Amino acid sequence: MKSIRQIVSAALLGGMLCAAPLMVSAETVTAKxxxxxxxxxxxxxxxxxxxxxxxxxxxxDAFIATPNADTQQAAKDAWLAARKPYSQTEAFRFGNPNVDEWEGQVNAWPLDEGLIDYVKTDTYDHEEGNKFATANIIAGTDKIDAELLKASQEKGGSEANVATGYHAIEFLLWGQDFNEDPTDTGKRPHTDYAKGDACTNGNCERRAEYLKAATDLLLADMQQMADDWTDGKAGNYRSAFLELDEKEALRRMLFGMGSLSLGELAGERMNVALLAHSQEDEHSCFSDNTHNDIAENARSIQNIFNGTYTRTDGTKVAGASLAQLVAAKDAKASETLVSKLADTQQKAEAIVEAAKNGENFDQQITPDNKDGNKRIKATIAALRSQTGDIEAAAKAVGVDSLNPESSDSFGG
Incomplete structure (x- = not known):
């Protein structure tokens, strides 16, 4: 039977992880x-x-107080930095109801941005029949606060009416991306938040109020979720999870991995945009950060199986892993999945590398970009393939009929 040191080294992670957890052999790892x-x-x-x-x-807050190009860029940089760790949380979503029920308020997309603010109507593509697609809350008279934003979320029953979370904030910082230059992101001027006569596009004070309310709400939501998983908080989700039947806990872990891998990332977040060749269907369309979303989502799945996470300060969290637990039952199943997760990550990183060289995700999915399409398809195929191995890993530890969430968007 292979030890976890051998298994993890196959994924090119050996030497990066804390040594102590790796000294435990797969045979002695418990579900608890x-x-x-x-x-x-x-x-x-x-x-x-x-x-x-x-x-x-x-x-x-600094941008709103002193709106200029530098403070706007600092806010954008902070948004991008806040996406990286968040995107690695997403494999905790589907199997854990506390995360799944909460996620829509923090990460819903794509959005009909005309619900929130002004749009360039001749290039505005919104959901057909959405009567609030041009509601323009910022141009209205209702008091802008967290309650209004939450009440506007999915207004009229339309999922395109996204009023809260990362992507509402993204739109307010970047504005629409018109792709006039393929390497451009949205070009919202900082003067959209200026005082007095320097204000552009009207309603600058209300726009600032909206940005402030949305950001404060996102922070409150993150505090709630951090509290849910913190050690020592009586009655939180962490303590409830640790009281679960072991097989149910393993099912939740593996179901989250499989559902993100297949239906969400391979399907909704990649294949939909590729098949439609549509910028509107990419995840972070205003900032053109979609390539990083994809890579960090893939890493989220890998983190959970390998039992590791690299924190934003560079320190490592590592311990008993699903890879070890599966290896104790079926060494080949564990080794194969570790290898496939590493291969998927490598393919996702190729999308990131292309973006770093000026070819963002929205350019890689255009119909005439054969190399870009090939890159995206390879990552989708790798995600689909690894999902089968996630199901095999589940069976090895006694979890039958995992049935990860799939997507209707698999064609082509």
Whole structure:
């Protein structure tokens, strides 16, 4: 039977992880130990996200107080930094109801941005039949606060009416991306938040109120989720998870991995945009950060199986892992999945590398970009393939019929 040191080295992670957990052989790892490490990973990951969103709030406040190009860029940089740890939390979502029920308020997309603010109507693509697609809350008279934003979320029953979370804030910082230059992001002027006569596009004070309310709400949501996973808080989700039947806990871990891998990341977040060749369907379309979203989502799945997480300060969290637990039952199943997760990560990083060289995700999905399409398809195929191995890993530890969430968007 292979030890976890051998298995993890196959994923090119050997030497990066804390030595102590790797000294434990796969045969001695228990489901309870894996559960303990899982909640520790979640706690560290959501804690990092909370810290990053706290910085985002500080930078947004500074931008609102003194709106200029530098303070706007600092707020944008903070938003991008806050996306990285958050995107690595997403494999905790589907199997854990506390995360799944909460996620819509923090990460809903794509959005009909005309619900929130002005748009360039001749290039505005919104959901057909959405009567609030041009409601323009910022141009209205209702008091802008967290309650209004929450009440406007999915207004009229339309999922395109996104009023809260990361992507509402993204739109308010970047504005629409018209792709006049393929390497451009949105070009919202900082003067959209200026005082007095320097204000552009009207309603600058209300726009600032909206940005402030949305950012404060995101921070409150992150605090709630960090608290849910913190050790020592009586009655929180962490303590409830640790009381679960072991098989149910393992099912939740693996179901979260499989559902993010197949239906969400391979399907909704990649294949939909590729098949439609549509910028409107990419995840972070205003900032062109979609390539990083994809890579960090893939890493989220890998983190949970390998039982590791690299914190934003560079320190490592590591412990008893699903990889070890599966290896004790079926060494080949564990080794194969570790290898496939590493391969998927490598393919996702190729999308990131292309973006760093000026070819953002929205350019990689255009119909005439054969190399870009090939890159995206390879990552989708790798995600689909690894999902089958996640199901095999589940069976090895006694979890039958995992049935991860799939997507109707698999064609082509």
């Amino acid at each position: 130990a894996v559960m303990e490490n899982y909640v520790n990973l979640a706690s560290a990951n959501f804690s990092d996200t909370l810290a990053a969103v706290t910085v985002l709030q500080e930078k947004v």
